[in-house]
Amino acid sequence: MDFDRIQEKLNILADAAKYDVSCASSGSDRTNKNQGLGNASRMGICHNYTSDGRCISLLKILLTNHCIFDCAYCVTRKSNDVKRAAFKIQEVVDLTINFYRRNYIEGLFLSSGIFKSPDYTMERLVAVAKKLREEENFNGYIHLKSIPGASDELMYEAGLYADRLSVNIEVPTISGLKLLAPDKKHEDFTKPMLKVKNEIVRYKSERKIIKSTPKYAPAGQSTQMIVGASGETDKDIMYSATYYYKTYQMRRVYYSGYVPVADDARLPAIGSQVPMLRENRLYQTDWLLRFYGFAVNEILNNDHPNLDMDVDPKLSWALRNLHHFPVDVNSADKRLLARIPGIGMQSVEKIMKARKFRKLNWDHLKKIGVALNRAKYFTVCDSRHWERRDLDAEKIKGMILQTSSGKFRNQYSTQLSLFN
Amino acid sequence: MNPSTTLIYDGSFNGFLTTVFVAFDEKLNVADIQKNSECQNGLFSETETIFTNVEKAKRVWNGIRNKSHNAIANVYFAFLSETEGVELMLYTYIQKLMATKSGKQLDYSDGIVLHISQLARKVGREKHRMEAFVRFQLTKDDIYFANIEPDFDVLPLISKHFRDRYADQQWLIYDVKRKYGIFYNLDHVEMVSLNLSDIHHNKTVKSDAFKPEEYDYQTLWNEYFKSTSIKSRINPKLHTQHVPKRYWKYLSEKKEAV
Ligand code: SF4
Numbered sequence: 128m129d130f131d132r133i134q135e136k137l138n139i140l141a142d143a144a145k146y147d148v149s150c151a152s153s154g155s156d157r158t159n160k161n162q163g164l165g166n167a168s169r170m171g172i173c174h175n176y177t178s179d180g181r182c183i184s185l186l187k188i189l190l191t192n193h194c195i196f197d198c199a200y201c202v203t204r205k206s207n208d209v210k211r212a213a214f215k216i217q218e219v220v221d222l223t224i225n226f227y228r229r230n231y232i233e234g235l236f237l238s239s240g241i242f243k244s245p246d247y248t249m250e251r252l253v254a255v256a257k258k259l260r261e262e263e264n265f266n267g268y269i270h271l272k273s274i275p276g277a278s279d280e281l282m283y284e285a286g287l288y289a290d291r292l293s294v295n296i297e298v299p300t301i302s303g304l305k306l307l308a309p310d311k312k313h314e315d316f317t318k319p320m321l322k323v324k325n326e327i328v329r330y331k332s333e334r335k336i337i338k339s340t341p342k343y344a345p346a347g348q349s350t351q352m353i354v355g356a357s358g359e360t361d362k363d364i365m366y367s368a369t370y371y372y373k374t375y376q377m378r379r380v381y382y383s384g385y386v387p388v389a390d391d392a393r394l395p396a397i398g399s400q401v402p403m404l405r406e407n408r409l410y411q412t413d414w415l416l417r418f419y420g421f422a423v424n425e426i427l428n429n430d431h432p433n434l435d436m437d438v439d440p441k442l443s444w445a446l447r448n449l450h451h452f453p454v455d456v457n458s459a460d461k462r463l464l465a466r467i468p469g470i471g472m473q474s475v476e477k478i479m480k481a482r483k484f485r486k487l488n489w490d491h492l493k494k495i496g497v498a499l500n501r502a503k504y505f506t507v508c509d510s511r512h513w514e515r516r517d518l519d520a521e522k523i524k525g526m527i528l529q530t531s532s533g534k535f536r537n538q539y540s541t542q543l544s545l546f547n
Numbered sequence: 548m549n550p551s552t553t554l555i556y557d558g559s560f561n562g563f564l565t566t567v568f569v570a571f572d573e574k575l576n577v578a579d580i581q582k583n584s585e586c587q588n589g590l591f592s593e594t595e596t597i598f599t600n601v602e603k604a605k606r607v608w609n610g611i612r613n614k615s616h617n618a619i620a621n622v623y624f625a626f627l628s629e630t631e632g633v634e635l636m637l638y639t640y641i642q643k644l645m646a647t648k649s650g651k652q653l654d655y656s657d658g659i660v661l662h663i664s665q666l667a668r669k670v671g672r673e674k675h676r677m678e679a680f681v682r683f684q685l686t687k688d689d690i691y692f693a694n695i696e697p698d699f700d701v702l703p704l705i706s707k708h709f710r711d712r713y714a715d716q717q718w719l720i721y722d723v724k725r726k727y728g729i730f731y732n733l734d735h736v737e738m739v740s741l742n743l744s745d746i747h748h749n750k751t752v753k754s755d756a757f758k759p760e761e762y763d764y765q766t767l768w769n770e771y772f773k774s775t776s777i778k779s780r781i782n783p784k785l786h787t788q789h790v791p792k793r794y795w796k797y798l799s800e801k802k803e804a805v
Contacts, residue, residue, distance in 0.1 A: 159712065164713065174679050176790055180786055230683050
């Protein structure tokens, strides 16, 4: 192996892949077969963190950064003057195996620019995964990026070897897509998603009857949207995320604050700030939809097309819906409890259990881990006074911001800081 | 009332469990439980030396486990924390556990119960970190070798993880602080004691104990690590929160010069 050449390629092709924010290696529980190499840990393992604080768990690279397309938001686009490189199939296999054996990584995340044609490219991605599984007896995690426009047959094969598949939708609206990625059609994304979804469903039902049916993309599929590149609202973003969750049974939708990489009149200028707080708010909204029983139109609608930046989306919803409050923690159902600002899902569970034994008061709630500085304006319990008195939304917001300014401002973390 | 007794054991977990067995069996009034390597007899108590007996240890293990799976994990993890005086605390904890009808009713407002579960949680966190931060280097005799220096004695806890994952390669993980390692020989894992003169953390010069290409892979990984950061998003505080500095010297990607 010519290490200098490999290193040059690795620098180019890891650099170009870093804008993909998905890094999860979780959700698969592939076990080590026949005394081979590797397994997948259900929770995933972060082996290190980048200096911007994101987990490094997979070797995330492009097979090549040659591309016949010219998507405006992409460093790899045809018209961009950058150094180009391409890995050979065996080189990716060797890198993955050698990194894995040294316990650097949980597996491989392989994506690619499109060279020649979508199918030609997809075929090579699949070949890497197949080699790893069949020749190297590798049972670690493999995430393959589906190439938009790849054929059903190749998508089918990809799912046999990969733990997770993803196609990045990147631009949340069809009109934005036309503007920024003129070479791509909406169906180029949705067709492979649909194929993968159908296969997952089919394999699952077959496994119920025949236990030995192999797993098909056991960690499901995910997608990513760029935030802040094409002028869309938070409503546009979350409505299309909801659509992808529902229609294609996505395991995760990732939101990636646009990092300016091109001088292009259609895009924010180079040097403009990455919208990290906005990204964080979108993740919080995503959580509310997936785990807290909120419907997307409760949080975002025509009257309220963008998320508040100064308060988290649950608090923002509560302030707009004061008529639902106060909620009595000693009698409210689970759904309502989960809607109280300052009360996270874990606290909800604890409250449900604890209130069987006794009526809960502020002290109990505090011990349970409720953030009283927020919750107290929206709850009554077995303590005498109700804090909200006759405060209106503006005042409550002001008081909360005053007591928690450090927490709400400068929330530029990309790891989810999970609000309660 | 029985005079109080200080029990001396060999420092192993089985030894500790045997001690608990003896104390229960002979209804001793336990003043303290001490490792033979560091015992200081109390002024007013008798001492009794306990000899490790796997059968007795097993009975205590099963007894705790039958009460609660959570409790047996807490006991084992907290024991590995090597905290001073942890044995006596564990002994009290086990007494409390045995006094409950079903182990689930342990009262977490009780100081000892709370303390043991906190210790166990700390050790658990260290276990996960070591699963993440072990970095193997390939030696000339085809053994993947790693040094670690964990705060707690977690080698026994990570052995299964590495055996399940690296079934087709020989590996050795060596605890620099405690001077012993676990070695997998393609069949099973065994404990080995070594006294390494040369600790290969990432600042040392190239050692000829390793294959030459080992350093090429380290360089590749090091470079990869650098190229994954997005400059406009840098957040060093978050970084060190996830990867505390004391671990850096064994991470090949944090290498300054080979
Ligand atoms: S097709 Fe993919 S790699 Fe090519 S320019 Fe568009 S986004 Fe970039």
